[in-house]
Amino acid sequence: MNSYVVDEEFNNYRIDQFLSLKSDYSRSKISKLIKQNLVLVNDDAVKPSYNVKTGEIVQIIGELNESTDINPENIPLDIRYEDDDIIIVNKQSGMVVHPANGNYTGTLVNALIYHTKSLSNNDTRPGIVHRIDKDTSGLLMIAKNDETHCYLSSLLSKHDITRKYIALVWGVIPHDTGTIDAPIGRDKNDRQKMSVTDENSKDAITHFKVLERYNNATLIELKLETGRTHQIRVHMNYIGYPVVNDPVYGRRKIINDYGQMLHAAKLGFVHPKTKEYIEFDAELPEEFMKILEQFKK
Numbered sequence: 001m002n003s004y005v006v007d008e009e010f011n012n013y014r015i016d017q018f019l020s021l022k023s024d025y026s027r028s029k030i031s032k033l034i035k036q037n038l039v040l041v042n043d044d045a046v047k048p049s050y051n052v053k054t055g056e057i058v059q060i061i062g063e064l065n066e067s068t069d070i071n072p073e074n075i076p077l078d079i080r081y082e083d084d085d086i087i088i089v090n091k092q093s094g095m096v097v098h099p100a101n102g103n104y105t106g107t108l109v110n111a112l113i114y115h116t117k118s119l120s121n122n123d124t125r126p127g128i129v130h131r132i133d134k135d136t137s138g139l140l141m142i143a144k145n146d147e148t149h150c151y152l153s154s155l156l157s158k159h160d161i162t163r164k165y166i167a168l169v170w171g172v173i174p175h176d177t178g179t180i181d182a183p184i185g186r187d188k189n190d191r192q193k194m195s196v197t198d199e200n201s202k203d204a205i206t207h208f209k210v211l212e213r214y215n216n217a218t219l220i221e222l223k224l225e226t227g228r229t230h231q232i233r234v235h236m237n238y239i240g241y242p243v244v245n246d247p248v249y250g251r252r253k254i255i256n257d258y259g260q261m262l263h264a265a266k267l268g269f270v271h272p273k274t275k276e277y278i279e280f281d282a283e284l285p286e287e288f289m290k291i292l293e294q295f296k297k
Contacts, residue, residue, distance in 0.1 A: 002060040011054040015039065018052050021200045023060065024229055026191070038062045063125075070099055070126075072114035073106065079115075080139070080280050085272050086152075087112070087127070087142035090282040093259045096134045098125040112142060120149035129153055130227065135247075135259025137285050138165070139267040151272040156227065162268035165222045165232060166211070166284060168261035168292060169241040170252050173210055173218045180206045180235040184228040193248060194230045196238045204228045206235045214295040217244060221265075232262060245291065255294070258287050 004022045006013075013021075019030045019039070030039070037045040040059045041052065052058060078090040089108065091097070096107045104110075112119060112127050119127035120143040127142040129152045143149035155161050185201030187193040205225035212219040218241065222232055233249045236242055242250025246260040268279030284292070 004058045006052045006054055006056045006058060008054045010052060012051045014048075015041065015046055015050045015052055015058070016048055019058065019060070020191075021186070022058075024186075025060070033060060070104055070109060070113065073110040074114050075106070075111035077108075077111050077115055080282065081278075084118075085144050085148040087116070087144060088267065088280050089140050089142060091132065091137060091140055091264075093135050093137040093285060093287065097131045097140070098128050108140070116144065118144040120144065120146045130156060132264050133230065133233075133260070133262075136262045136264065137282075137288065138264025139280055139282050140264070141267060141269070148272045152269070155269055159225055160269065162266060162279065163224045163227070163264065164266035165224070166219070166263045166265045167222060167232060167236065168217055168219050168244040168288075168295065169236050170217055170244055170250065171241045172213050172216065173208075173220065173241055175210075177207070177209050178239075180204075180208070180239060182235060182238055184231060184234055194228070194234050196234060202226070202228055204231050204235065206232060208236075217295045219292070233260060244295075255291055258291065261288060261291060263288055 002023060006018065010018050015034065016027060016030045019025060020027045031048060033039050034046065034048050038061050039046065040061055041050065041056050079087060080090055081088040091108060098109045099107050109126060109128065127144065129141055129143050129149060132138060132140060141152060143152055182196040182204060183198060183201035184194050184204040185197045185199060187195040203226060207223040209221045210218055211221055224231060233243050233246055237249040242252055244261040245255050245258060247254055263284055266279065266281050268277060270277050
């Protein structure tokens with residue numbers, strides 16, 4: 001459940017307009033949520049034309065009940081670990097994590113429900129605790145039951161999960177380490193993009209360390225304290241070192257259709273049952289290495 005308090009600056013805004021500014025949901029999805037009575041104001045369902053008032057509490061209490069069938073598909077998975085509670089998957093670049101916007105085939109979820117019948121129940125996102133972008137490769141944790149899903153979600157919200165990424169960025173970063181502490185929200189001019197902004201944003205913190213420098217690029221390791229949409233891509237572009245091959249942020253040369261040079265390389269957390277810390281690593285994909293070799297010449 002997501003909850004938002006109406007600040008004075010949003011007094012008398014339409015409920016759909018308010019949520020489109022305060023949440024990560026699109027205007028069309030917000031409209032559907034309202035129609036399915038999944039949006040409450042001070043615990044009461046409202047109409048799409050409702051105007052919010054200062055101090056009211058707006059809640060999104062569930063996901064859309066969409067009449068869609070998600071079919072199991074025999075898609076190969078690179079599973080790095082599995083037990084009765086969790087699955088650790090190394091996702092390939094180009095694979096969408098879960099069905100959305102009419103795209104209900106070829107996703108990680110389609111592959112997972114073919115692989116196992118034991119997944120946490122979350123409508124169109126069974127098992128999915130967190131996401132990485134379609135064209136970002138690397139490690140994801142999957143919940144095999146609702147208890148584990150709640151536990152892992154709690155770890156995420158408390159920033160108690162180790163997440164490290166490897167990225168190749170344009171430009172030569174002169175300092176060895178750095179921290180980017182800049183809030184991220186929807187781009188005012190393009191609602192499909194995120195940007196660093198003080199308006200309707202959420203705190204975002206990214207730490208980075210230089211691994212290797214090339215003539216016109218730098219290989220870096222990044223550690224996330226927060227998990228905002230497109231966080232690494234937005235932050236690196238913000239400080240002038242956009243991720244190589246990123247088709248959305250940076251507006252630099254696109255080398256090929258592989259996608260951004262960003263890989264979720266490390267994932268660590270305390271296991272829900274054993275209470276022992278476990279950690280997983282995933283090597284850089286072959287396609288990533290091929291592009292990287294071009295910068296080493």
